[in-house]
Amino acid sequence: MELVLIMLTIQALMGAFDNLYHHEITERLPSKPEARGELALHTTREFLYALIFLMIGWTQPQGLWALFLIGLMAVEIVVTLWDFIIEDQTRKLPKFERVLHTVLAINFGAILAFLLPILWAWTQLPTALVPVNYGLFTPVMTVFAIGVFLWALRDLVAVIRLGGGGLPAWQRRPIKKGQQAKPRTVLVTGATGFIGNHLVRVLLEEGDDVIVLARDEKKAKSLFGPHAEVVSDLALIPDDRKIDAIVNLAGAPVIGLPWTKARRQALLESRLGVTAQVNELIQRLSEKPECLINGSAIGFYGNRGDEPLDEAGGSQDIFMAELCRRWEEAAKLARNFGVRVCCVRTGLVLGHDGGALPQLARPAAFGLGVIFGRGDHWQSWIHVADLVALIRYLVDHRDIKGAVNGTAPHPVRQRDFVKILGRVLVRPVWLRVPKTLIRLALGEMAEIFTEGQKVLPVKAQAHGFNFHYPMLEGALRALRHDKAKVKPNREPLTVYYNHACGICRREIGHYQKLAEAGKRPLECLDINSHPRALAAYGLGPNDIRRRLYVLDGDGHLFGGVDSFIRIWALIPRFHGLAVLAQMPLVNPLAGLIYERMMVPWLWARNQRLKRTECPVCHQE
Template sequence: MQAVFILLSFQSVLGAFDNLWHHEWQARLPQRVSARRELALHAAREALYGLVFLGLAWFEWRGAMAGLLALILAAEVLVTLADFLEEDRTRRLPPLERLLHTVLTISYGGFVALMVPVLHDWASMNTALHFRPHGWVSWLFTLYGLGVLAWSVRNVRAVRRLGQSAARQEPSPAPMADTSPRGPTVLVTGATGFVGSALVRQLQADGRRVIALSRDARQAQALLGQGVWVVEHLDQIPSETRIHAVVHLAGARVVGRPWTAARRRELLDSRVKVAQALVQLMRRLQQVPEVLVSASAVGYYGAANLVSAEALAEDGPPQPGQFQSDLCVAIEHEARRAEALGVRVVRLRLGVVLGRGDGAYPMLALAARFGMGSVLGSGRQPAPWIHLDDALGLIRFGLEHQALQGAVNAVAPDTPSQEGFSRALAQSFGRRVFLRMPGAPLRWLMGEMSTLLLDGQNLVPRAALQAGYRFQHPTLAGALRDLAG
């Protein structure tokens, strides 16, 4: 059995990595309504693995029980095949995920081959679940089993939650078979993201036609519905297409992997190259769009430490040499090229977007619920934020109101310190903040990326207020009550 346990351990480690890296971080399956079937298959497979881990850790499956274990192993094969078909139907797997799946399949085949003679020997015995511990290995596999069963339950809950979300969403309009006018058309990049997917739903509810640019058309179509025209390349859009507005939200996640040179290039290219392609499309179109709403971030102003510092409006300067500032400046520079074509350009500088479905709020809220909210560094750094409703509201306001143009601080009027934010979040769940995280270890571990946590920008949304926008959630306390409710 030693070889069986070694191979199963290898399988469990690779499977955990595949789950966390590809399913959770990259594909974000628990946040995608279209991933319900795939998550259900994952839950079934994880439940089967849990039974195998616990069953082999403590028992010999003798007699007829050997046949039952063989059925469990065969069921895992059928579930995995169904999962492969579902993944191929709904999303494009990255090369590393395909490689991992191949290695996991080979590994599972080796495990089954090792189990065949064991099951044959067990089948010749009297039927029983014979207690047969294996020392510390049994306890290790108990941890494996409990962990994978807990993940199965978590995926079942995600499937139920996504089913409820799907039931609340309005039916999508009929598929767009051509480019003939049927209402104002909006081209959205980053349409499968947290803000983008919510925006697409609102635009469709408004009766607008939506074109979505996505690297994975199958995944985007499954997520957004057949009523959205999904393209993987902008050159798929004919020059005679009438596009009234463009919303540029595309970009790799800034928080996550360390800001190595390669990662910085990825963060820059995922935003700037798309902006360049959008301007090229506008030049090619027979009629240029009326407006471009392009998102950057409050990092435009660089890093500041004190919330008591004078609040900056949109005329505040960038901080050359700071990566987050240089990144935002590059995005806005490319967006402004559209102005030469007669396009009204709105440059949204977004704060941290708070919403239930994704983004920063779910993890922060989970920590606050369990009393794990923390003051980071001095806690005095500004924490600019905006509710998802207002992030969407400002995008739509920018599409519709000629008065809004140029840079716009997309932040709520109420900017607390990081300590104030953390305490308000905890209070929204009836909790308190007890923990403090010194700044020095974070700066040592995260490098310049730590400025996203330990520094901030004290901003005022002057342009939006002067243009007549009214915030739905102007105060942090009110926004957190809405989200916690």
């Protein structure tokens, strides 16, 4: 049995490496909708392994329990084979990942070869789970079981979230399309990324027309719905199309894999390739755009210690600086066609839904905020709302050109950044990691974490741009408030529902009576009497007949389960339900049940009733 336990230990370590390195870091599966099926199989396999590790580590299963363990392993084989098929259908596996999967399969086969005869002998014994102690292997198997169980929960949340409960992102967080007398047309590349997503939403809300270049058209359409035009190739844009401005943010994430030669080339090509396509588009357009706002980063300046840096600062001969320099040089070619070019050198972009902050805040929330080395290097940062506002400002102001630092006016040292984050989260900061360890682990990429630049937004401020979040603590507190759970409140709500649906009518009527009794501001509008009430959000009558929508006092619209949470938070009797529905695992599961079960059932039921209880449900 000792040999089986050794091979199980090897299997667990290889599997953990595969999950962390391939699935999380390189392939980023939990963020890809097309990986949802593969993640569902991973979730199943991880729950199976959790049981296998616990049973083998703590018990000698006999009789029917031994047969049960054999059955678990048989299911694991089926899941693994199925996973091989799904992987080949949905993505191109890196060579090393394919090799590792093969080694894992071979090792699992060796485990079966040694374990199955033992288990078969145990099936002949009376049914029981006999406690055993395998020395050090027993706690090791326990650690593996807990780890793989937690990873299964993590993947399960990703499966639910990627499914979105069947509801596209633009319907979960509806976008109110603004109106302008003469709307501009703005082309945005990298629009499905963290910064690009925020930018596109703001442009749409301000009334601009937006064209989105996206490799993943399905993701882009889920994010922006009917509000934005999505193209998968710039060659699809006709020569006579009028485009007023281009914002080029496309580029592979810098943080992730070590900067090997191949990785550096991929980082360069992801930026230079799209920028070249943008220049080709500009060249053939009959009417040139007025400006190109191009991405860059403060890595352009290299590692400069305590030297204050404005846009006139020089570069250095290191990879990060070269990456930014070459990207800017490629963008400047658009000047040959009479286009104004601005290169925004961004710092650490802070947002609750992307960028570096979630990764920094997660360990800090557990009191594990990390100071790198002495923490005396500078971190130049910017709130994502300020960065979006700056990009729009550059589009609007034709007198600004060249490099523009996209950082807040008050950079901080890294140790102060972590301490302020800890203060905002009300958590201690005590953990330090020596620079040498970071360099050993990450190579040259460690410079992102151990070196910095004191960058100042001199040009932006000289041209009159005002930062809404100039100080770090204010920015972090605002972001924490944005992410905060909905609490019991008295804020006015407007509910849009289908009065013709009997169940919906009774449910909303019940909430309305409770709100009136508690003197809570809840207005309920029948979509059949107000069919174009939410047309500005791209929502038609049938969208609202299918699911509930709630508009809060700040003009934010929420759909599905999020709308119920707002109602429950308003009515004292349901405050506990509002809290429960926002819990990490409960919220996505509730969304899945509502969108995949309740919505289709209610819709089908109302259609069957036709003109009796629900006479308008069939109107298109």
